[in-house]
Amino acid sequence: SVNDERLLGRLQRLGEIGRGADGRLVRLAASDAEKLGRDQFVAWLKETGIEVAVDRIGNIFGIWRPEGVADNAPLMLGSHIDTVIDAGIYDGCYGVLAGLEIIATLKESGLRPDCPIAVAAFTNEEGVRFAPDMMGSLVYAGGLDVDVALATTGIDGAILGNELRRIGYDGDMEPGFIQPHAYIELHIEQGPVLEREGIQIGAVENLQGISWQRVTVNGDANHAGTTPISMRRDAGHAAARVITFLRDRALSSNTPTVATVGCMTFEPNAINVIPSRAVFTVDLRDPDEDRLREEEAALEAFLAKVARDEDVLIEVERLARFEPVKFDRQIVELVEAAASRRGHTCRRMTSGAGHDAQMIARMAPSAMIFVPSIGGVSHNPKEKTHDTDLVAGANMLLDVVASLAKA
Amino acid sequence: SVNDERLLGRLQRLGEIGRGADGRLVRLAASDAEKLGRDQFVAWLKETGIEVAVDRIGNIFGIWRPEGVADNAPLMLGSHIDTVIDAGIYDGCYGVLAGLEIIATLKESGLRPDCPIAVAAFTNEEGVRFAPDMMGSLVYAGGLDVDVALATTGIDGAILGNELRRIGYDGDMEPGFIQPHAYIELHIEQGPVLEREGIQIGAVENLQGISWQRVTVNGDANHAGTTPISMRRDAGHAAARVITFLRDRALSSNTPTVATVGCMTFEPNAINVIPSRAVFTVDLRDPDEDRLREEEAALEAFLAKVARDEDVLIEVERLARFEPVKFDRQIVELVEAAASRRGHTCRRMTSGAGHDAQMIARMAPSAMIFVPSIGGVSHNPKEKTHDTDLVAGANMLLDVVASLAKA
Ligand SMILES: NC(=O)NCCC(=O)O
Ligand SMILES: NC(=O)NCCC(=O)O
Numbered sequence: 174s175v176n177d178e179r180l181l182g183r184l185q186r187l188g189e190i191g192r193g194a195d196g197r198l199v200r201l202a203a204s205d206a207e208k209l210g211r212d213q214f215v216a217w218l219k220e221t222g223i224e225v226a227v228d229r230i231g232n233i234f235g236i237w238r239p240e241g242v243a244d245n246a247p248l249m250l251g252s253h254i255d256t257v258i259d260a261g262i263y264d265g266c267y268g269v270l271a272g273l274e275i276i277a278t279l280k281e282s283g284l285r286p287d288c289p290i291a292v293a294a295f296t297n298e299e300g301v302r303f304a305p306d307m308m309g310s311l312v313y314a315g316g317l318d319v320d321v322a323l324a325t326t327g328i329d330g331a332i333l334g335n336e337l338r339r340i341g342y343d344g345d346m347e348p349g350f351i352q353p354h355a356y357i358e359l360h361i362e363q364g365p366v367l368e369r370e371g372i373q374i375g376a377v378e379n380l381q382g383i384s385w386q387r388v389t390v391n392g393d394a395n396h397a398g399t400t401p402i403s404m405r406r407d408a409g410h411a412a413a414r415v416i417t418f419l420r421d422r423a424l425s426s427n428t429p430t431v432a433t434v435g436c437m438t439f440e441p442n443a444i445n446v447i448p449s450r451a452v453f454t455v456d457l458r459d460p461d462e463d464r465l466r467e468e469e470a471a472l473e474a475f476l477a478k479v480a481r482d483e484d485v486l487i488e489v490e491r492l493a494r495f496e497p498v499k500f501d502r503q504i505v506e507l508v509e510a511a512a513s514r515r516g517h518t519c520r521r522m523t524s525g526a527g528h529d530a531q532m533i534a535r536m537a538p539s540a541m542i543f544v545p546s547i548g549g550v551s552h553n554p555k556e557k558t559h560d561t562d563l564v565a566g567a568n569m570l571l572d573v574v575a576s577l578a579k580a
Numbered sequence: 581s582v583n584d585e586r587l588l589g590r591l592q593r594l595g596e597i598g599r600g601a602d603g604r605l606v607r608l609a610a611s612d613a614e615k616l617g618r619d620q621f622v623a624w625l626k627e628t629g630i631e632v633a634v635d636r637i638g639n640i641f642g643i644w645r646p647e648g649v650a651d652n653a654p655l656m657l658g659s660h661i662d663t664v665i666d667a668g669i670y671d672g673c674y675g676v677l678a679g680l681e682i683i684a685t686l687k688e689s690g691l692r693p694d695c696p697i698a699v700a701a702f703t704n705e706e707g708v709r710f711a712p713d714m715m716g717s718l719v720y721a722g723g724l725d726v727d728v729a730l731a732t733t734g735i736d737g738a739i740l741g742n743e744l745r746r747i748g749y750d751g752d753m754e755p756g757f758i759q760p761h762a763y764i765e766l767h768i769e770q771g772p773v774l775e776r777e778g779i780q781i782g783a784v785e786n787l788q789g790i791s792w793q794r795v796t797v798n799g800d801a802n803h804a805g806t807t808p809i810s811m812r813r814d815a816g817h818a819a820a821r822v823i824t825f826l827r828d829r830a831l832s833s834n835t836p837t838v839a840t841v842g843c844m845t846f847e848p849n850a851i852n853v854i855p856s857r858a859v860f861t862v863d864l865r866d867p868d869e870d871r872l873r874e875e876e877a878a879l880e881a882f883l884a885k886v887a888r889d890e891d892v893l894i895e896v897e898r899l900a901r902f903e904p905v906k907f908d909r910q911i912v913e914l915v916e917a918a919a920s921r922r923g924h925t926c927r928r929m930t931s932g933a934g935h936d937a938q939m940i941a942r943m944a945p946s947a948m949i950f951v952p953s954i955g956g957v958s959h960n961p962k963e964k965t966h967d968t969d970l971v972a973g974a975n976m977l978l979d980v981v982a983s984l985a986k987a
Contacts, residue, residue, distance in 0.1 A: 258848035301850045364806030394960040397840035397863040399771030399932030413823035433804035437846045441665035444861040446959040454851040456804040525806030552853040553801040
């Protein structure tokens, strides 16, 4: 079994890094706050006595090559340590620290796997500062050119490559330099399913498709008091119609499609000026690729209608697009078997969130283990998982690693 | 007649003060940019050889006390030189500079009015940085305590009193120190009526009521990918419903009510996070007080419904509330008579925008003169009035001043 005190203690400590004077945890990718989190993770890797490597997109790897074990394809564990704005402490960090904990536990126990084990902290999984999300693992798996990724401009105008250089995490290794023979990621569910059903472990067998777009509506500023409603080209009203359209559509269908408008900005953003511009994001997801395409097409058609109705100009920029992913059946079965041996209730499930596992699945058999999220809350400071569930998940990971760490 | 070159030249010069590197004119009340505009106005007042006074709320007065004229109640002219964000150059400045031009013209001509004439540049008419709008004239007319006004917090967190001190316009005079016997304000229409009807001069007989509110919707942040639609407490969606409600209501009624949501902010404003908070402004206007109350009540009822439907908490803060104002009938008739003498087409009309005249009307008979706005555009860099109309308006003002500048 893992050292639960060490794991839970580190989770709490990492959760304090990047917490502002206002109490909010904000550790956006490649920011000063995230540098401190990275430094702490690297310090723990070194304390554990394993090799540290950083690749060109800033992914950090702790690599344990047990003495006497052949240098064959490693087993990879991992997740991310960047966060959203006003985040909880579990999302991503749990998987990274549990991966480290597995290596430390195995090392201390004297047990020797048949292959090296690597634990990764992938760059910019959240996608909040730089799009797309899961960027570090996507680049690592060859899905996005590293130089293109490094040139990405963030919501604050910063360039990712410059930021990685600034914080000292512009590594030398070429992404993909370790080719794992399997990848397994432990994560909090971030949704309500396990808790609602009273189940302890999720064996994640697939992950829904993700479509991110940024929509810019260009209307015309005019005086709020003098401009008749019929003469307005109100970018804010056009944006509001899109939000209610997406909600009404999601509610009136019988599908699991979710649609979210998370970002919104008005210009000039003045009380007595009709908005000349509204910029907002649309996050569309569905486990079924055909349905996701239908939703995208419906949005596109509605945007065209709104542009006509409101006499505004609408531009759309794609920020991320990932098809649904199926995880490796054998690893999913290993998870189920481990849960059964440990006496945990377990169900197969779909991940609603995006994860690095979905990218690494392009290069190696991959799967995920979920533990329950209290109230289904995530991307929120109230995000929480019971300590017993966190420890149970880590021990599940230990068991699965024991099964997977074969030559 | 006025010196049209001087008037138009000054209007252009003032219009360059506060223009940023991005080409946008932003001269928000009591900002560094507005200080430069104030300094320019004061320099022109001194050049004209008239007394300058600043009161505690930062209103600037140029006071001409012609030699030999008894110190009886002055005639007051004026408007404002603060602007919205990304403004045109005419709104407010035209009235202030035309007032100055009238005094300069009369002085130069050797004509002697029967009373002093004052020209005012009132503080924070736009209300964009500090609410309410028309703050300087409201305080001047005794409608708002000066110390309460000075304590107002702006959209940038600044305190008005500190800002006025910082820019050196925290004057000594007590607001109301000049009690005018009449007030007349020349302004661009900012709306489409005069142009559409091909009329040169508006004799403004009333001004619609203004209701400004700031609405804060508190929902709950959660993960965009994992949170079923039915479990969301989406502050952004609640805000969007309010925008479409206001528009649908305005469109389906047969009244001149206008409703505008000019400001909108989402928190945490991240692409994959359901908004936990949305803060927006509502600007409601109607020439009829009873109808304005009905609109406010309808909004209040709808906010309560949205709060229930969306399981969000909604707080409302009043930022400004002014009843419709009727201007002085005799001055309106003087405007009509002057237009007729000059051979201008003229119509009585309602002002859609708020103006300092509406506040000064509390302390003295007041009215306004409008000139056409091309395309009805204002609060927009494309705001424009033909030079011939600007000059015609200034000469109209000269004539009305000649009629009003009596002991
Ligand atoms: N796990 C997680 O929250 N990932 C962020 C990317 C996304 O799903 O929006
Ligand atoms: N004239 C003018 O634009 N005033 C600003 C106050 C308002 O009407 O919103």
